[in-house]
Amino acid sequence: MSFEADADKKWDKDDIHLLAYTTQPPVDLDTTLADFPDGWTECIVSAPLKTIILDTPGYPGQIKRPKIPAHCISESPGKGLGMFATRKVTAGELILAERALMIAPAALQVPVPADIFDNYPTEQAKQAILFEQEKALEVAYKRMPEEHQTAFMALYNSHTQDGSGPIVGVIRTNGYMLNGPMQDEWRPGPKGAYVGVFNELSRLNHSCRPNTYRTFDMVSFAMEIYAVRDIEESEEITTYYTHLLLPTTTRQQNLEPYGVRCDCASCANPRVSDDRRMEIAKKCKRDILADRVSRWSTNPRLSDDFALREGERLLKLVEDEGLETEICYSELLMHLAMVHAALGNTEETGQYATRWMATRIAKGRPLEKQFEDVMTLKQILDTFTDCRGRLHQDSGEINGMAGKLREMKLEGLNL
Numbered sequence: 001m002s003f004e005a006d007a008d009k010k011w012d013k014d015d016i017h018l019l020a021y022t023t024q025p026p027v028d029l030d031t032t033l034a035d036f037p038d039g040w041t042e043c044i045v046s047a048p049l050k051t052i053i054l055d056t057p058g059y060p061g062q063i064k065r066p067k068i069p070a071h072c073i074s075e076s077p078g079k080g081l082g083m084f085a086t087r088k089v090t091a092g093e094l095i096l097a098e099r100a101l102m103i104a105p106a107a108l109q110v111p112v113p114a115d116i117f118d119n120y121p122t123e124q125a126k127q128a129i130l131f132e133q134e135k136a137l138e139v140a141y142k143r144m145p146e147e148h149q150t151a152f153m154a155l156y157n158s159h160t161q162d163g164s165g166p167i168v169g170v171i172r173t174n175g176y177m178l179n180g181p182m183q184d185e186w187r188p189g190p191k192g193a194y195v196g197v198f199n200e201l202s203r204l205n206h207s208c209r210p211n212t213y214r215t216f217d218m219v220s221f222a223m224e225i226y227a228v229r230d231i232e233e234s235e236e237i238t239t240y241y242t243h244l245l246l247p248t249t250t251r252q253q254n255l256e257p258y259g260v261r262c263d264c265a266s267c268a269n270p271r272v273s274d275d276r277r278m279e280i281a282k283k284c285k286r287d288i289l290a291d292r293v294s295r296w297s298t299n300p301r302l303s304d305d306f307a308l309r310e311g312e313r314l315l316k317l318v319e320d321e322g323l324e325t326e327i328c329y330s331e332l333l334m335h336l337a338m339v340h341a342a343l344g345n346t347e348e349t350g351q352y353a354t355r356w357m358a359t360r361i362a363k364g365r366p367l368e369k370q371f372e373d374v375m376t377l378k379q380i381l382d383t384f385t386d387c388r389g390r391l392h393q394d395s396g397e398i399n400g401m402a403g404k405l406r407e408m409k410l411e412g413l414n415l
């Protein structure tokens with residue numbers, strides 16, 4: 001059931017079946033985009049999610065902007081339009097933050113009989129669902145200002161031949177899944193997920209070696225993209241439409257509905273790339289790395305190669321595969337900062353810790369949280385500093401420190 005939500009009512013998990021048409025941040029009917037340049041989003045969200053949005057502390061904050069504009073939209077050969085860097089961008093930098101034109105459930109429930117697939121041929125049932133979804137989305141579309149409607153319909157549509165209506169087609173081609181609190185917490189998984197369609201961000205093309213990370217900021221109600229590695233002037237800015245640690249053939253299957261045949265260096269060499277990605281997925285996990293540091297720091301018979309060279313080798317593998325968006329990249333930088341701290345190598349510790357911080361910033365970590373991270377990181381590294389050098393003096397103390405480190409890394413810092 002859907003409705004135009006009452007502005008002041010508080011909704012809770014018992015209202016999860018109610019869908020609200022709502023404009024966020026709320027604006028008066030006569031507001032124009034010239035009055036309110038940060039813009040606003042037409043949303044179809046569950047009633048409780050609407051309450052969560054409005055109750056977010058600091059909502060609605062202003063959207064963030066890079067100090068110097070860093071992007072433009074232009075032709076990308078063989079890929080339609082794309083986004084390009086207009087200057088050099090450094091890892092961790094914000095490139096663009098933008099409010100969506102529309103936000104809707106990833107799997108919009110519509111009023112069709114529950115047993116439709118039992119009583120009708122599959123194709124006919126699918127067409128009926130797509131037809132109802134188009135009708136429901138049209139209500140939100142008609143609430144948009146004319147400029148937003150034009151921008152929405154100008155976006156690329158790779159679903160023109162499968163029975164999708166024009167609005168469903170644009171959403172299926174351009175919708176990014178939203179992360180963080182922008183989901184129905186009482187409906188975990190794909191059923192509780194939402195997608196956003198954007199005027200500029202939806203022009204980002206896919207790469208299996210993307211150079212940006214996307215994150216949705218609830219306070220400003222905007223999607224933000226950050227560079228995960230340095231990007232040169234004129235280089236294409238890319239994102240990801242599929243999980244990146246999957247084998248090449250699976251990624252290609254996931255990309256088929258977008259009509260994308262990725263031509264990145266990893267897809268061009270699947271035999272090498274698949275083995276590397278499998279090794280990264282297996283070995284660069286938080287527990288495995290923490291365990292390696294812990295064993296190495298308390299066992300003098302394990303050489304520095306055990307923690308240091310292996311960490312460096314895995315980090316190179318991640319960089320060679322262009323996987324700086326993945327959590328394993330952050331884990332490895334943290335691992336190497338700790339290993340160098342244990343060896344008393346202050347300079348290298350600082351370098352890896354700084355790079356680790358850049359990955360946190362690139363994931364949209366709020367400023368006050370970044371400060372907390374630095375303090376916790378400093379505490380961990382101080383505790384661990386030079387423990388290999390002092391190993392023979394007091395292994396009991398080292399054992400205690402390694403245990404503490406593991407505890408802090410797994411629970412306190414919540415990487």
Ligand SMILES: C[S@@+](CC[C@H](N)C(=O)[O-])C[C@H]1O[C@@H](n2cnc3c(N)ncnc32)[C@H](O)[C@@H]1O
Nearest residue numbers: 079080081156158174202203204205206258260
């Ligand atoms: C979200 S849109 C991206 C912007 C789009 N290129 C445009 O012109 O608006 C997705 C579409 O871009 C194209 N595309 C994205 N990544 C691509 C890639 N790596 N190779 C070829 N085409 C790509 C496909 O046509 C896909 O359906």
